[in-house]
Amino acid sequence: MHELDMTTGQPAVFVTGEPAWHKLGTVVANALTSAQAIELARLNWEVEQWELKAFDRELGNEALVPGKYANVRKDTGKVLGVVSEHYRIFQNHEAFNFVDALVADKLAMFETAGALKDGRVVWMLARIPAEYRAGGDDVVQPYILLTNSHDGSKALRIFPTTIRVVCQNTLNLALQNGLGEGLRIRHRPSLSERVAEARQKLGIIHARFDQFDAELHAMLHKEVAGMELERYFNACTPTTTGNRAEERRRKIVGQFRDNFNNATNTLPGMAGTAWAAYNSVSQYFDHQRNFKGTNTLEKADHQLESIWFGSSHQAKQDAYQRALMLAGS
Numbered sequence: 001m002h003e004l005d006m007t008t009g010q011p012a013v014f015v016t017g018e019p020a021w022h023k024l025g026t027v028v029a030n031a032l033t034s035a036q037a038i039e040l041a042r043l044n045w046e047v048e049q050w051e052l053k054a055f056d057r058e059l060g061n062e063a064l065v066p067g068k069y070a071n072v073r074k075d076t077g078k079v080l081g082v083v084s085e086h087y088r089i090f091q092n093h094e095a096f097n098f099v100d101a102l103v104a105d106k107l108a109m110f111e112t113a114g115a116l117k118d119g120r121v122v123w124m125l126a127r128i129p130a131e132y133r134a135g136g137d138d139v140v141q142p143y144i145l146l147t148n149s150h151d152g153s154k155a156l157r158i159f160p161t162t163i164r165v166v167c168q169n170t171l172n173l174a175l176q177n178g179l180g181e182g183l184r185i186r187h188r189p190s191l192s193e194r195v196a197e198a199r200q201k202l203g204i205i206h207a208r209f210d211q212f213d214a215e216l217h218a219m220l221h222k223e224v225a226g227m228e229l230e231r232y233f234n235a236c237t238p239t240t241t242g243n244r245a246e247e248r249r250r251k252i253v254g255q256f257r258d259n260f261n262n263a264t265n266t267l268p269g270m271a272g273t274a275w276a277a278y279n280s281v282s283q284y285f286d287h288q289r290n291f292k293g294t295n296t297l298e299k300a301d302h303q304l305e306s307i308w309f310g311s312s313h314q315a316k317q318d319a320y321q322r323a324l325m326l327a328g329s
Contacts, residue, residue, distance in 0.1 A: 033103065034096035034110070041113040043092045043122055045075040047150045052082060071150050073119050080120045081151025088187060090156045092122055095148045098156075098185055099126050101195040102202060108144060116301050120151040123308070125161070128205075132162075132213050134220055135269030139165045142209045144202075145172065145308065147182070154309075157182035160205040162212065167264040169282040170307060171316060173208050215329055219275035222327040229277060232326060233257065236281045236319045252284065259283045278323035285312040285319075 038044045049069040055062045071080045071089065102108040106129065113124040128142040145161040147154060159182040160173040175183065183201050188194040224232065233256040237249045259265055259280035270276050286307055293299035306312040 034093065034100050037096055037110050037113055037124065038092055041115075041124075043096075043113065043115060045073060045119070046091050047071050047080065047089050047119075048074055049083075049087075049089065071152070073150070076118070078118050080118065081149070081153070083152040087152055089150070090148050090187065092148075094187070095122065095146065095156050095185075096124055098158075098194060098198055099124070099144070099146060101198050102126070107202060111143070116305055117151075121147065121149045121154065121305070121309075123147045128209070130209070132209070132216060134216055134275055135267050137166065138267045138270055140216070141165060142205075142212075144205060145182075146185075147308070156185045158185060158201060158205070159183075160208045160212075162209075164279065164282075166267070167279070167283055167287070169279055169286050171282065171320060172308065172313060173212055174317060175204070175208055215324055215327075216275060218327040218329040219278060219323050220270060220273050222274040223272050224274050224277050224326060225272060228326070229260070232277055232322060233281070235322055236315070255284050255288060256280045259288075274323045274326045277326070278319055281319040282316050285315050 048071075050072050052065040052068040052070050053062045054065055067085045068082055069085065069087070070082055071087075072078065073080055096113070099108060099110070103110060103126065108126040108128055111125045111127045113122070115122045124146045126144050126146070128144065130142055132140040132142070134140065140162050143161040143163060145159040146157070147159070148156040160175070162171045162173065163169070172182070183204060185197070185201070188197055230253075233253045236256070237252050240246050240249045257280075260276060264283070265271070265276040265279050289303075289306075289312060291299045291302040291306070293302055303312075307316075
C-alpha cells in the first residue's frame with residue numbers, strides 16, 4: 001500500500017511559502033539548511049541493512065540468503081526494500097546536504113521535502129531564484145527536484161523541474177544524451193568534491209532551463225485550432241479498445257478542451273497557442289486525474305508519485321514533445 005509517510009503522526013512534508021503540495025505542507029518563514037530541512041520534514045531517521053534469511057514455516061528452518069540484504073528503517077522497523085550486497089545506503093542527511101553549498105551561496109532555496117511509501121522514496125524541491133515568463137501574468141519558476149529511494153528502485157538523482165505559478169502545473173525537464181531520468185549524484189566523502197559536483201550539476205541544469213525558455217517561446221508563437229488541436233488532444237490520450245475505454249478517452253479529451261478555454265490557459269499572449277494546448281493536458285494529469293486510495297493521504301501519495309515519477313509524468317513528457325513538434329522546435 002502506498003502512503004504518505006505518517007509514522008510520526010503528521011505528513012513528512014515542509015514548505016517555505018507556497019506551494020504546499022496538495023495542502024500537506026508545513027509553512028516555515030526562512031530559508032533552511034539541509035539539517036533544519038530534515039528536522040522539519042520529519043526525515044531525521046536512518047536506514048540500516050539487515051541480513052536476509054529464508055524461513056521454512058512448516059519445519060522452522062532458516063538459512064541466510066547470500067548477497068542479499070533488507071533495507072530497514074531504524075525508527076519504525078519497516079522493511080523498505082531488498083538490495084544486493086553492492087548497494088550503498090544514502091542516508092537522508094547525506095542526500096540533502098548535496099544542496100547545502102548551493103543554498104549557502106543563494107543559488108537555490110529549500111522549499112519542500114517529504115517521503116512517500118513509508119519512506120521508500122524521499123524527495124526535496126529547491127527553487128532557483130529566477131523566473132521565465134510566457135506573458136505578463138504567466139510565470140514559470142525553475143526548481144531542482146532531488147529524489148532518492150531506500151528500496152533500491154532509484155538512485156540519488158536531481159531533475160530540472162518547472163512549476164507554472166498560476167496553476168501549479170509541473171514538468172520534469174528531460175535532459176539530453178540519455179539523461180531523461182535526471183542527473184545521478186555519487187557519494188563524495190570530501191566536502192570540496194561535493195561542492196564541485198553540485199556546481200557542475202547546477203550548470204547543466206541552468207543550460208536546460210535556457211533551452212526550456214526557447215522552447216516555451218516557440219510554443220507561444222504557434223497558434224493551434226480546429227482539427228490540428230483535436231489531433232493533438234487525441235494523440236495525448238492512450239490508445240484504447242472497448243466501448244468503456246473509448247468513452248473514458250472521449251471524456252479526457254473533453255476535459256482537455258475545457259482546460260484550453262479556461263482562465264489559466266487564456267491569459268494574454270498564450271490563448272490559442274501550443275503552450276496553452278500543452279498546459280491543458282498537463283493540468284489534467286497534475287490536478288484532475290482520479291487516483292484510487294482508501295483515504296485522502298493515500299490518494300495524494302499515488303498522485304504525487306505519478307506526477308513526478310510515474311504514468312502522469314510520462315504522459316506530460318509525451319504531451320510536451322508533441323507540443324514542441326507542433327511548434328516546429
